[in-house]
Amino acid sequence: xxxxxxxxxxxxxxxxxxxxxxxxxxxxxxxxxxxxxxxxxxxxxxxxxxxxxxxxxxxxxxxxxxxxxxxxxxxxxxxxxxxxxxxxxxxxxxxxxxxxxxxxxxxxxxxxxxxxxxxxxxxxxxxxxxxxxxxxxxxxxxxxxxxxxxxxxxxxxxxxxxxxxxxxxxxxxxxxxxxxxxxxxxxxxxxxxxxxxxxxxxxxxxxxxxxxxxxxxxxxxxxxxxxxxxxxxxxxxxxxxxxxxxxxxxxxxxxxxxxxxxxxxxxxxxxxxxxxxxxxxxxxxxxxxxxxxxxxxxxxxxxxxxxxxxxxxxxxxxxxxxxxxxxxxxxxxxxxxxxxxxxxxxxxxxxxxxxxxxxxxxxxxxxxxxxxxxxxxxxxxxxxxxxxxxxxxxxxxxxxxxxxxxxxxxxxxxxxxxxxxxxxxxxxxxxxxxxxxxxxxxxxxxxxxxxxxxxxxxxxxxxxxxxxxxxxxxxxxxxxxxxxxxxxxxxxxxxxxxxxxxxxxxxxxxxxxxxxxxxxxxxxxxxxxxxxxxxxxxxxxxxxxxxxxxxxxxxxxxxxxxxxxxxxxxxxxxxxxxxxxxxxxxxxxxxxxxxxxxxxxxxxxxxxxxxxxxxxxxxxxxxxxxxxxxxxxxxxxxxxxxxxxxxxxxxxxxxxxxxxxxxxxxxxxxxxxxxxxxxxxxxxxxxxxxxxxxxxxxxxxxxxxxxxxxxxxxxxxxxxxxxxxxxxxxxxxxxxxxxxxxxxxxxxxxxxxxxxxxxxxxxxxxxxxxxxxxxxxxxxxxxxxxxxxxxxxxxxxxxxxxxxxxxxxxxxxxxxxxxxxxxxxxxxxxxxxx
RNA sequence: GCCGAAGUGGCGGAAUGGCAGACGCGACGGUCUCAAAAACCGUUGUCCGCAAGGGCAUGAGGGUUCGAGUCCCUCCUUCGGCACCA
Numbered sequence: 049x050x051x052x053x054x055x056x057x058x059x060x061x062x063x064x065x066x067x068x069x070x071x072x073x074x075x076x077x078x079x080x081x082x083x084x085x086x087x088x089x090x091x092x093x094x095x096x097x098x099x100x101x102x103x104x105x106x107x108x109x110x111x112x113x114x115x116x117x118x119x120x121x122x123x124x125x126x127x128x129x130x131x132x133x134x135x136x137x138x139x140x141x142x143x144x145x146x147x148x149x150x151x152x153x154x155x156x157x158x159x160x161x162x163x164x165x166x167x168x169x170x171x172x173x174x175x176x177x178x179x180x181x182x183x184x185x186x187x188x189x190x191x192x193x194x195x196x197x198x199x200x201x202x203x204x205x206x207x208x209x210x211x212x213x214x215x216x217x218x219x220x221x222x223x224x225x226x227x228x229x230x231x232x233x234x235x236x237x238x239x240x241x242x243x244x245x246x247x248x249x250x251x252x253x254x255x256x257x258x259x260x261x262x263x264x265x266x267x268x269x270x271x272x273x274x275x276x277x278x279x280x281x282x283x284x285x286x287x288x289x290x291x292x293x294x295x296x297x298x299x300x301x302x303x304x305x306x307x308x309x310x311x312x313x314x315x316x317x318x319x320x321x322x323x324x325x326x327x328x329x330x331x332x333x334x335x336x337x338x339x340x341x342x343x344x345x346x347x348x349x350x351x352x353x354x355x356x357x358x359x360x361x362x363x364x365x366x367x368x369x370x371x372x373x374x375x376x377x378x379x380x381x382x383x384x385x386x387x388x389x390x391x392x393x394x395x396x397x398x399x400x401x402x403x404x405x406x407x408x409x410x411x412x413x414x415x416x417x418x419x420x421x422x423x424x425x426x427x428x429x430x431x432x433x434x435x436x437x438x439x440x441x442x443x444x445x446x447x448x449x450x451x452x453x454x455x456x457x458x459x460x461x462x463x464x465x466x467x468x469x470x471x472x473x474x475x476x477x478x479x480x481x482x483x484x485x486x487x488x489x490x491x492x493x494x495x496x497x498x499x500x501x502x503x504x505x506x507x508x509x510x511x512x513x514x515x516x517x518x519x520x521x522x523x524x525x526x527x528x529x530x531x532x533x534x535x536x537x538x539x540x541x542x543x544x545x546x547x548x549x550x551x552x553x554x555x556x557x558x559x560x561x562x563x564x565x566x567x568x569x570x571x572x573x574x575x576x577x578x579x580x581x582x583x584x585x586x587x588x589x590x591x592x593x594x595x596x597x598x599x600x601x602x603x604x605x606x607x608x609x610x611x612x613x614x615x616x617x618x619x620x621x622x623x624x625x626x627x628x629x630x631x632x633x634x635x636x637x638x639x640x641x642x643x644x645x646x647x648x649x650x651x652x653x654x655x656x657x658x659x660x661x662x663x664x665x666x667x668x669x670x671x672x673x674x675x676x677x678x679x680x681x682x683x684x685x686x687x688x689x690x691x692x693x694x695x696x697x698x699x700x701x702x703x704x705x706x707x708x709x710x711x712x713x714x715x716x717x718x719x720x721x722x723x724x725x726x727x728x729x730x731x732x733x734x735x736x737x738x739x740x741x742x743x744x745x746x747x748x749x750x751x752x753x754x755x756x757x758x759x760x761x762x763x764x765x766x767x768x769x770x771x772x773x774x775x776x777x778x779x780x781x782x783x784x785x786x787x788x789x790x791x792x793x794x795x796x797x798x799x800x801x802x803x804x805x806x807x808x809x810x811x812x813x814x815x816x817x818x819x820x821x822x823x824x825x826x827x828x829x830x831x832x833x834x835x836x837x838x839x840x841x842x843x844x845x846x847x848x849x850x851x852x853x854x855x856x857x858x859x860x861x862x863x864x865x866x867x868x869x870x871x872x873x874x875x876x877x878x879x880x881x882x
Numbered sequence: 883g884c885c886g887a888a889g890u891g892g893c894g895g896a897a898u899g900g901c902a903g904a905c906g907c908g909a910c911g912g913u914c915u916c917a918a919a920a921a922c923c924g925u926u927g928u929c930c931g932c933a934a935g936g937g938c939a940u941g942a943g944g945g946u947u948c949g950a951g952u953c954c955c956u957c958c959u960u961c962g963g964c965a966c967c968a
Contacts, residue, residue: 109968150967222966233966279886283963286885356964360883394965458910483965490966561968604962606886639887648961677906678894682887683960688894694906700921749896752905759905826901831949833901871948877900881948 067703069667073790073877077182085804086184088140091592092341101137102593102641103129104569104632106601106609107191110147110170114177115649116657116675116687117602120641123672124681124747125600126183130786131742133184134810140593141184142572144191145171148199150233153494163494164522177660182668182789185808187620189575193564197578199496201571201585202563204486205616206497207510208623214260218507220487221251221327231491250351256489256557257498261615265290265481265630268614270614276635277682280606287607289482294466296475297375298322298383298402306330306385308375312406313469314461316378317450317585318424320402320414322385323367325393326350333384336371343368343387350389354482358389365390365413371518374402377474378451388413396480404440405432411440425458426452479741486612493524493533503552510544513581518554522778532556565609566616569596569631569745584625591626599632603682606637626818636745639684641675646686658688660744669788670696676747676787698755699791702784706777706795707763708768716770723764724772725821731776732818735811738783747787754784782811827852828879829861845872852878 075652082084094100097415105125108118127270129141152163159166178185191198195524223232227247236243263266265288271281300306308322324330326347335343346368350358357363368389374385385400390409391400404414404421412422421434422428425445444458452468453461455494458459469475489498496516499511511518521540522534534540534556537539545552567585573594574587586594593619601609642648643655650656662671674695679685734757741750757780767773778799785792785805796805820841825848827835834859837846849870860881862882869881 106968111968146968231966234964235967283886287964289885358884359964363883487965492966558968565968600964602968603887605968606963609968642961646960681893683895685888685894688907690907691894697921698906748894749905752896755905814898824901828901828949831900836901841966869948871900872901873949879900879948 058137066707066792067700067794069669069699069790070664072794073182073667073669074212076790076793077179080804080806083804084188085806086141086186088142088186088593089138091590092593094138098136098138100593101129101132101139102572103132103139103598103599104572104600105139105143106599106605107144107146107565107568108174108178109149109151110145110167110174111151112170112173113656114174114659116659117641117649118174118178118669119181119659120675120684121600121602121638122181122183123675124638124745125598125636126181126185126784127296127672127676127747128598128600128745129743130184130789130806131810133806134785136225136809139184140186140189140312140572141707142191142575142658143178143183143185143187144189144563144568144572144575145174145193146565146568147171147192147194148495148564150235150494150560153492154396155194156494162522164194167494168192176562180660180663180668181303181672183637184789187324189572191568191571191575193561193568194494196517196519197576198571199520199564202496202511202559202567203499203511203516203518204581205563205567205620207513207516209619209624210500210510211622212619214258214263214619215488216258216496217255218258219253220256220258221253222256222491223249224252236356237354240354249350250348252351254489254491256487257500258487259619260835261486261557261611262483264615264618265483267618268483268611269679272759273630274635277637280603280610280635280637283606284611285484287611289484291480293480294469294475295478296377296469297473298377298401300330300334300372300374300385300636301332301382304330304333306399307397309403309478310401312403312462313465313475314447314450314453314458315377315403315406316401316465317453318403318405318422319378319383320374320404320420320422321383321402321412322374322389322399323383323391323402324399325391325412326387326389327393328387328391328398331387332371334370334372334374335796339369343370346387346389353389355392358392361521365409365416367413367417369417377469377472384419385568386413386417393482395482401703404614405434405437406440406442408442409438411437415617424448454535462771479583483611486560486615488563489557490560491532491556492558493520495561496520496564497534497540498555498557498559500555501543501546501552502555503547504550507545507547509546509552513645515546516581520558532558534558535725562609562612566612567620569599569613570594570620570626583593586625594626595628595630598634598636600636600638602639602640603637603684610635615874636682638681641684642686644687644689657689662692666692666696667790670699671697671792673751673788677751678748680748682746695751698751698758699788701762702754702758702780703791703795705758706781706798708765708775709799712769712771712774716767716772719767719770723767724770727760727764727767727772727776728817728854729820731758731772731779732813732815735779735813736818739810739813742786749851751787754780754787757783762837779811781805782808823875825852826877827855827858828877829858830882831879834861841875845874848878852880 103125103628129139133139147167152167155166156163190438212793223237225232225242225245225247227245237249242249267290291311294313296308298306367386370385372385373382376383402410404410405423406425423432426448427441427445447453447456447461453464453755466477474531497520499518501509503509521537524537535861541553543552543554570586573590577587613631620626646657647653647655674691678691734753736755761776781792781795791807822838823841824836826833827837835855837851849872865882867880867882871879
């Protein structure tokens with residue numbers, strides 16, 4: 049359990065607040081729930097004048113207590129969804145729980161509590177905590193991914209993908225803990241050792257299930273149908289990693305084809321050796337008896353190294369010669385074949401031709417192991433010598449030592465090399481992607497079982513859709529065997545062939561939890577729909593809700609989850625399940641909120657902030673505002689409890705200006721016209737600023753504007769009783785409604801208006817009322833501000849220029865000199881260059 | 883290491899290439915009080931100056947521009963991701 053020490057920075061001492069948030073919030077939350085004012089209507093009941101708006105925030109993982117990070121992820125989207133509602137949209141804002149995964153299983157092993165119990169206890173607690181947020185979640189749509197009525201459809205998606213050729217089996221390595229005899233997650237491997245047993249781990253191949261996400265690589269590079277952050281799109285593009293080049297077929301001396309991928313086919317004549325991944329299937333055949341021991345030693349060593357380390361460009365390259373040779377198809381030369389861990393079996397063909405004169409990695413490798421370097425590209429005016437050059441030359445130049453390419457420029461030689469390869473049957477143009485197919489098998493219990501059956505005669509047969517779900521048995525044992533616990537559950541493991549009823553066994557691996565979160569956005573449209581496998585999990589009558597209009601979630605999901613969900617949608621489209629290309633049209637990735645010590649929050653560090661403490665002390669609204677106010681939402685950063693009392697002060701002052709209101713006597717009475725105009729100007733400028741910030745999710749500056757508005761209303765106390773003041777406080781209640789929903793509702797009631805403020809329209813600003821009468825413009829001389837002039841708004845450039853030049857201060861500094869140039873930025877500034 | 887971000891007062895941060903520091907925290911001074919807390923009012927980047935005013939200042943160093951926190955190049959630091967944490 050964690051407690052938060054709040055004694056130092058934010059103890060309010062004796063509370064003398066006039067607005068007592070906690071009971072007020074409780075009252076309104078109960079009323080909203082009773083009235084179901086946030087229930088999203090079915091498409092049949094939509095008002096045709098109101099466009100639909102499906103807002104979604106990434107559902108929480110059922111890790112235990114709700115913490116500040118959840119509020120940070122959910123409050124701003126709630127504010128955005130409420131704003132859309134007030135601006136005339138029919139809004140759905142659902143919530144659910146991502147409930148399968150490793151932590152539940154770890155908790156089960158450590159605390160001897162069943163993952164099912166642990167998870168559902170967490171769901172119950174988190175649901176209660178979420179409700180204190182005062183968000184407009186439509187709880188009638190809640191989904192929990194570990195329940196059979198949900199994972200049945202996760203399995204259904206697997207079967208559909210299988211049927212459409214998008215699921216297949218292949219070998220892939222997993223981390224193996226020899227002491228526990230179990231597969232480990234990357235997270236459970238610390239410095240090459242098992243987190244739990246301390247044993248040295250290594251990678252071991254297992255037969256596993258994959259999805260062909262690479263079939264969609266090209267389409268996933270296209271973001272033309274979404275409005276997503278540039279940084280997220282850049283990360284996805286780089287993750288997919290498109291490379292254009294060629295495959296070239298070398299041959300081993302035994303005549304076996306040994307294919308490489310290269311982006312520089314033009315340098316083929318400079319390939320003086322080859323490097324293949326230690327896991328490459330031809331290693332066995334190429335290795336000569338006298339090299340075998342060393343090759344084996346190197347392969348064992350490689351199995352212990354993580355992929356991040358293997359790809360490090362800092363670390364010195366290592367490798368060993370297999371003793372074998374391959375034939376370069378360009379010139380028939382015998383080149384030695386090496387293995388090295390920097391070549392990955394998962395990228396390209398798992399083999400490269402090494403051109404040390406043109407590639408720095410190959411160059412260092414060649415120098416280290418005394419391999420020949422042959423120059424094939426001479427830089428303009430240069431004469432490199434393979435024996436004396438000190439680094440590779442990768443830029444353009446003139447081809448040499450390259451047979452038919454000699455004398456060509458680098459630009460033309462690439463295409464010519466591919467023509468040559470195709471003419472000689474030695475290769476062809478090829479596009480390769482860094483992205484790999486999606487491995488979805490997990491040798492674990494707490495996940496959706498993969499609905500496949502293996503018959504005695506070796507067939508792989510899908511479970512018929514009508515037999516779904518394949519239920520996860522609740523009485524499985526967690527034996528450390530290296531296989532899924534389901535392997536040892538007789539009732540689960542033993543089944544019969546759907547073809548002929550002969551004995552068969554079930555697939556015992558479960559699915560990656562990212563599968564659950566790849567289609568949940570569809571399920572919210574019809575969370576309880578089940579009319580059989582033909583119709584699938586989405587009620588055709590509810591499809592009008594899709595796709596998601598505004599999605600949000602942590603930047604840490606920029607690549608994996610957000611690529612998988614796009615892949616699922618494109619595959620679902622091609623399978624006729626949905627009729628659009630992208631799952632989420634607009635996306636916002638928030639930053640990560642850290643503990644007050646600027647470290648990631650974790651129970652072990654003891655820096656976890658529990659929202660409940662604040663909610664009980666100040667109410668949810670103050671906490672909502674504090675989270676939005678502290679920094680731009682996409683930045684994240686350390687939580688500062690010091691923000692809270694300041695925001696509480698704002699809430700109290702906001703309440704005070706509304707509470708002070710009195711009935712409007714006779715319009716604006718005899719109040720000074722200038723003061724009335726100034727107040728109305730502030731009101732309409734605030735509507736403009738807040739509306740703009742709502743559109744861009746600029747919540748921190750939005751609240752700053754609201755604070756200025758409240759300060760202005762406080763100072764305009766003399767105008768209480770005027771129509772202008774009444775307009776001001778009503779506007780305040782409306783503008784604050786999305787951010788501080790309870791406070792706004794209480795204000796709205798205090799003003800004598802009809803329930804509910806959340807069913808009102810967003811106010812509009814009048815540009816004429818918002819316009820400033822006079823503006824102050826800085827006058828710069830050579831870029832330094834030397835004077836300021838006050839002019840009427842809309843003053844033309846010629847007048848601005850004349851006014852600026854006529855200023856005594858400017859005259860004095862210029863001392864009679866004629867300015868070389870005068871730059872006027874309309875309504876902004878004058879710069880005199882002297 | 884690779885990919886993506888961020889770096890501005892004592893602190894969180896604001897700023898369509900156009901007055902750097904909005905808004906808030908903290909600090910200081912004041913009002914109220916026997917006193918304190920709370921609340922309210924005021925001051926608050928830094929240096930020089932009695933003042934008027936001036937100099938310096940947005941991680942470091944260069945560049946483009948009449949003008950750079952903002953654009954370009956090089957570097958440093960911190961954070962997120964790197965395919966079985968989610």
